[in-house]
Amino acid sequence: MALTRRALLASAGLGGMAAAGGGGFALGREGESDAGSGPDAREQIVAFHGRHQAGIATPAQDRLHFAALDVEEGVRASDLRELLRTWSRAVERMTAGQPVGDANGEALAPPQDTGEALGLTPAHLTVTFGVGPSLFDARFGLADHRPAPLRTLPALPGDELDPEHSGGDLCIQACADDPQVAFHAVRNLARIGRGAVTVRWSQLGFGRTASTSRTQATPRNLMGFKDGTANLKAEDPDALARHVWVAGDRPGEPAWLRDGTYLVARRIRMLIEVWDRTSLGDQEQTIGRHKASGAPLGERDEFATLKVQRLPADSHVRLAAPSTNGGDALLRRGYSFTDGLDDRLGQLDAGLFFLSFQRDPAAFVRIQRRLGSADKLNEYIKHVGSGVWVIPPGARRGGWVGETLLALSRR
Amino acid sequence: MALTRRALLASAGLGGMAAAGGGGFALGREGESDAGSGPDAREQIVAFHGRHQAGIATPAQDRLHFAALDVEEGVRASDLRELLRTWSRAVERMTAGQPVGDANGEALAPPQDTGEALGLTPAHLTVTFGVGPSLFDARFGLADHRPAPLRTLPALPGDELDPEHSGGDLCIQACADDPQVAFHAVRNLARIGRGAVTVRWSQLGFGRTASTSRTQATPRNLMGFKDGTANLKAEDPDALARHVWVAGDRPGEPAWLRDGTYLVARRIRMLIEVWDRTSLGDQEQTIGRHKASGAPLGERDEFATLKVQRLPADSHVRLAAPSTNGGDALLRRGYSFTDGLDDRLGQLDAGLFFLSFQRDPAAFVRIQRRLGSADKLNEYIKHVGSGVWVIPPGARRGGWVGETLLALSRR
Numbered sequence: 001m002a003l004t005r006r007a008l009l010a011s012a013g014l015g016g017m018a019a020a021g022g023g024g025f026a027l028g029r030e031g032e033s034d035a036g037s038g039p040d041a042r043e044q045i046v047a048f049h050g051r052h053q054a055g056i057a058t059p060a061q062d063r064l065h066f067a068a069l070d071v072e073e074g075v076r077a078s079d080l081r082e083l084l085r086t087w088s089r090a091v092e093r094m095t096a097g098q099p100v101g102d103a104n105g106e107a108l109a110p111p112q113d114t115g116e117a118l119g120l121t122p123a124h125l126t127v128t129f130g131v132g133p134s135l136f137d138a139r140f141g142l143a144d145h146r147p148a149p150l151r152t153l154p155a156l157p158g159d160e161l162d163p164e165h166s167g168g169d170l171c172i173q174a175c176a177d178d179p180q181v182a183f184h185a186v187r188n189l190a191r192i193g194r195g196a197v198t199v200r201w202s203q204l205g206f207g208r209t210a211s212t213s214r215t216q217a218t219p220r221n222l223m224g225f226k227d228g229t230a231n232l233k234a235e236d237p238d239a240l241a242r243h244v245w246v247a248g249d250r251p252g253e254p255a256w257l258r259d260g261t262y263l264v265a266r267r268i269r270m271l272i273e274v275w276d277r278t279s280l281g282d283q284e285q286t287i288g289r290h291k292a293s294g295a296p297l298g299e300r301d302e303f304a305t306l307k308v309q310r311l312p313a314d315s316h317v318r319l320a321a322p323s324t325n326g327g328d329a330l331l332r333r334g335y336s337f338t339d340g341l342d343d344r345l346g347q348l349d350a351g352l353f354f355l356s357f358q359r360d361p362a363a364f365v366r367i368q369r370r371l372g373s374a375d376k377l378n379e380y381i382k383h384v385g386s387g388v389w390v391i392p393p394g395a396r397r398g399g400w401v402g403e404t405l406l407a408l409s410r411r
Numbered sequence: 412m413a414l415t416r417r418a419l420l421a422s423a424g425l426g427g428m429a430a431a432g433g434g435g436f437a438l439g440r441e442g443e444s445d446a447g448s449g450p451d452a453r454e455q456i457v458a459f460h461g462r463h464q465a466g467i468a469t470p471a472q473d474r475l476h477f478a479a480l481d482v483e484e485g486v487r488a489s490d491l492r493e494l495l496r497t498w499s500r501a502v503e504r505m506t507a508g509q510p511v512g513d514a515n516g517e518a519l520a521p522p523q524d525t526g527e528a529l530g531l532t533p534a535h536l537t538v539t540f541g542v543g544p545s546l547f548d549a550r551f552g553l554a555d556h557r558p559a560p561l562r563t564l565p566a567l568p569g570d571e572l573d574p575e576h577s578g579g580d581l582c583i584q585a586c587a588d589d590p591q592v593a594f595h596a597v598r599n600l601a602r603i604g605r606g607a608v609t610v611r612w613s614q615l616g617f618g619r620t621a622s623t624s625r626t627q628a629t630p631r632n633l634m635g636f637k638d639g640t641a642n643l644k645a646e647d648p649d650a651l652a653r654h655v656w657v658a659g660d661r662p663g664e665p666a667w668l669r670d671g672t673y674l675v676a677r678r679i680r681m682l683i684e685v686w687d688r689t690s691l692g693d694q695e696q697t698i699g700r701h702k703a704s705g706a707p708l709g710e711r712d713e714f715a716t717l718k719v720q721r722l723p724a725d726s727h728v729r730l731a732a733p734s735t736n737g738g739d740a741l742l743r744r745g746y747s748f749t750d751g752l753d754d755r756l757g758q759l760d761a762g763l764f765f766l767s768f769q770r771d772p773a774a775f776v777r778i779q780r781r782l783g784s785a786d787k788l789n790e791y792i793k794h795v796g797s798g799v800w801v802i803p804p805g806a807r808r809g810g811w812v813g814e815t816l817l818a819l820s821r822r
Contacts, residue, residue, distance in 0.1 A: 111694070183761075187683070190759075199752060204749065220528075279518065280519075
């Protein structure tokens with residue numbers, strides 16, 4: 001099925017919106033107060049446009065709705081361009097606290113917005129789009145433009161991956177302080193994409209596990225430990241430039257990806273019941289930090305400099321530290337998850353949905369090879385899902401995310 | 412296996428706590444700031460003790476973690492008493508923002524609290540316990556004390572129930588403004604109960620769908636409609652006395668249940684994709700309200716008096732209204748849920764986790780019989796999980812939830 005621009009927009013319910021230049025929102029017309037317009041609400045808007053996509057170095061919100069999507073058969077590069085353009089326009093609206101389209105205008109048509117976020121604040125919504133290795137196959141004329149570092153991650157020690165919870169042609173990371181706002185974003189983007197893309201798998205997260213700004217307190221993961229103390233911070237642009245943003249000045253860094261990065265996602269199941277039966281001393285030796293304070297073992301302050309030689313050789317913090325990884329560092333932005341009970345075992349299906357942004361996914365692979373083979377933490381976790389996506393640069397005003405890449409396709 | 416008091420407490424990790432009279436919390440001793448102690452934190456405490464259990468007429472929080480549990484084989488009435496007593500003590504602590512036990516005291520023992528809520532505020536946590544019909548079988552000497560209205564719900568029109576997502580000897584409804592606080596509560600209660608109870612099924616919810624107080628704005632459900640406008644409110648004690656609280660002055664209302672109530676839970680899957688393709692007009696005719704304002708069809712104000720005769724005969728609001736149900740009214744306290752994708756269909760597994768409190772579950776059954784046979788909404792929903800529990804009265808100071816019932820067992 002080849003979608004025309006009009007067909008895609010019509011199925012997206014955005015035909016009228018495009019025709020009317022984005023105007024004609026009945027809710028606004030009726031003078032109903034729009035949650036997106038008050039002064040408090042404006043403070044909750046994270047800018048959509050910019051050099052980098054939002055949702056990476058911007059402060060981590062408390063809730064996540066992540067979706068991996070596959071492109072349907074018969075969709076062409078031109079359809080994909082139209083989809084990404086429409087998605088960007090929708091995200092620009094949603095991050096400003098507005099519905100993606102007319103939610104209350106025409107009685108005879110399905111509302112263009114599903115409505116569950118009406119009256120809610122913008123809640124610092126960010127939506128970050130990624131492109132998986134599979135999109136660079138023969139379908140869209142992009143094969144010659146795949147950045148060399150973008151490959152499905154190799155098998156790593158300790159992997160027990162579920163293919164149905166791994167991979168995807170595209171990904172959407174929606175983060176917000178309100179779960180209903182994040183859910184609304186993914187739902188409406190999936191709806192706009194109907195006929196062009198289907199959701200392959202999705203993941204909800206709560207309680208960010210890493211802080212990306214010095215203004216944020218370090219949260220605790222479901223093991224009860226502070227997680228993310230030594231994370232890269234937005235206030236350190238030099239470190240971000242070195243470890244996160246593609247500058248286009250190294251081999252394998254194509255010009256279209258300048259100011260972009262790579263996202264690695266790992267669904268890490270924690271064996272909660274086993275962990276909960278472990279003594280405090282063993283827990284602290286496993287992590288390499290004190291549980292209450294978050295300080296490195298033997299120290300009193302959470303932010304004390306890591307003296308890795310003093311930590312147990314198989315402790316998680318020591319093995320993951322940049323100083324023991326040839327300087328490799330990741331910007332972590334993960335979330336806790338709990339998805340009820342494991343059907344087979346009746347145990348809690350909960351853990352860490354690990355998300356990291358890095359200039360080259362090889363940095364993650366190198367660190368995980370070390371961790372996967374030696375980390376004492378492996379007794380308590382297993383990696384059950386995996387994905388890697390290249391994250392295009394942010395959209396300029398009037399532009400859209402993915403523009404620099406899709407412009408390269410001749411189709 | 413017959414558990415002794417000591418064995419149960421030891422497996423709960425609370426032995427030391429009981430012996431030390433609840434003192435000896437190392438986190439406090441080290442002088443680390445306790446999130447539960449500041450003035451803001453104190454405002455976030457919902458009292459555990461009281462005539463009624465909290466989490467019913469207290470203002471609905473934004474997040475839910477619900478668990479249905481079964482009692483393991485060999486557990487005796489005395490074990491159950493000890494479990495409920497220990498649970499009450501743990502909940503009293505958690506609702507005050509404190510760990511259930513020593514989280515950081517003994518290196519050689521597993522911490523008594525799992526730790527992920529350390530540093531978080533009380534977040535208005537409430538924990539509400541319920542007892543299912545199955546607990547009144549031959550096991551615990553309670554068969555003669557089953558209130559007559561407590562029976563597994565009869566088959567209802569439109570039911571497509573999954574037995575693995577239905578029923579349970581006991582239930583725990585944990586609500587809080589922070590999902591990590593609600594998760595922590597259920598996890599630690601399940602841990603305390605290890606060896607005595609196992610979680611049968613659980614459900615996470617977000618975005619309360621009903622307001623229980625006039626001070627709360629009416630939220631929207633995942634259909635994008637305001638839900639709960641006509642709900643019973645805490646500010647109307649006469650209505651609560653009539654429709655919610657057992658007074659002990661009607662047939663089938665045993666003395667032990669005075670100030671208690673009944674909880675009905677229904678996992679209602681919404682056929683989101685079908686709904687999203689439905690025109691605004693059809694959506695509004697189905698619900699019987701305007702989507703934007705929440706006003707009854709033909710009215711302008713959300714709280715305009717329902718004139719049911721003017722609404723479509725098969726509209727949800729008309730069929731559910733007390734005036735068309737012989738005065739039956741429920742206190743609804745449900746949550747939206749989304750649990751990823753349906754494995755078979757690849758569609759969103761999302762909807763409403765309906766929770767209602769009522770003086771007699773028969774009121775729910777009568778309303779649902781009407782709705783299930785005539786409601787236009789049935790094209791867009793199906794009931795896939797179900798449970799009913801009797802909710803004992805609240806605990807007095809020094810007492811515990813379930814005391815009035817368990818005291819009746821001679822075993």
